[in-house]
Amino acid sequence: MQQPQVRVNYLNVCTPSDTERTEISAALKRVPLKPSFADDFEVSRGRSRMSENSMAAGVGAQMSNDKSSVSRWVRVRKEFPEQAKFSNAQYSFSVGESRVTETLVFRVRDPKDLMQISISETVNATGDPAQVAGMDLPADRVRIERFGKSSIVLTRCKDVDQSAYEPLFQNATTVLSSYRRLLGVAKMVPADLARVAGASASPATPARRSSKKK
DSSP states (O other): OOOOOOOOOOOOOOOOOOHHHHHHHHHHHHSSSSSSSSOEEEEEEEEEOOHHHHHHHHHSSSOOOOGGGEEEEEEEEEEEHHHHEEEEEEEEEESSSSEEEEEEEEEEEEEEEEEEEEEEEEOOOOOOGGGGGOOOOOOOOOEEETSOOOOOEEEEEEEEGGGGHHHHHHHHHHHHHHHHHHHTTTHHHHHHHHHEEEESSOOOEEEEHHHEEO
């Protein structure tokens, strides 16, 4: 019996090619900086034994038995109008043992080539992690999910000349900063993290509130 072929794609996340750089730039320019949101939204919070990356993704995450991977998290998702290019924007704030990760994801309504845009930043939490929500920190990672193709990723790397990619990091930071304000992150995240901490004595069940209009 013939063994199936296995294909492995290596991503150059520090210095993507010129073509990939152009695609990242085009994708970021598609994100509206002054959007009109639909009425539907969802806010969720919880405490989970999951990796920080899994919590940020929110989809297809795998549970972990490692107690050191406990994460407190807050997520907010807002829907765009039906005529918009994107279906929704989801912001995630995840607190691990020593790190805070913010992730902003845009999902395309009618994916043909571009499917999803993800912008994130990760910092060490040296004090109250909720304070990070009120800071305008720069994005350090951009991921472009494409239909039928491998992803394109740009990540801030040490000891690598990334001067040619600074405009992309700046554009991603502008988008992240804009949606922090639009989604009310500075007030929402500290309040919801406090609720998670207050409920930690009971079984960690994510609290969820939503508004859905059909």
